[in-house]
Amino acid sequence: AQTVTQSQPEMSVQEAETVTLSCTYDTSESDYYLFWYKQPPSRQMILVIRQEAYKQQNATENRFSVNFQKAAKSFSLKISDSQLGDAAMYFCAYREEETSGSRLTFGEGTQLTVNP
């Protein structure tokens, strides 16, 4: 079974600084997708960024970017110019297309605090 591990239960960053959240996963598949979701205090689940495993180029969405290392099975999220609104729980998620159907497998989450 696929597993997703987020080894940092909590992280903090100063406003306007940069922070990196770590995620590793375990799979024997070559074709899959990776996601970062944000869960603010409202407990909504908001997509931050996604990465296709077959793409070598790292995904970027404004201040959010990923460092995807396929061989190392690592998928970290970098938040640049952190803002108070970035404070949330961040979940890394994996999805495989074939044997597991379309389910998302989530990590345990990293609680990000942004200090003014």
Next chain:
Amino acid sequence: GAGVSQSPRYKVTKRGQDVALRCDPISGHVSLYWYRQALGQGPEFLTYFNYEAQQDKSGLPNDRFSAERPEGSISTLTIQRTEQRDSAMYRCASSPIYRGYTQYFGPGTRLTVL
């Protein structure tokens, strides 16, 4: 609105009662998923549908849990004879059916079993 909607947003019930949780997916999305999220943890997969067909129900914890999507749109997750351990946030997500799609989540239903 254009997003996934769920109702009720909050449900408090007594142990032993049955509950039905509703999900209305984004218009045009043919895949619908149910997840359960305990406090402080990531969501865990329960089941999913493509159109009205239930494709995978391996995540349902036991036979008290069932789900249906009879017309390929709205889905209902039913929990029979609720137990305190069923207390959690129940989340629904939907997506288009093409390869590589993203799942978009609804606001969730917070279930509390007393």
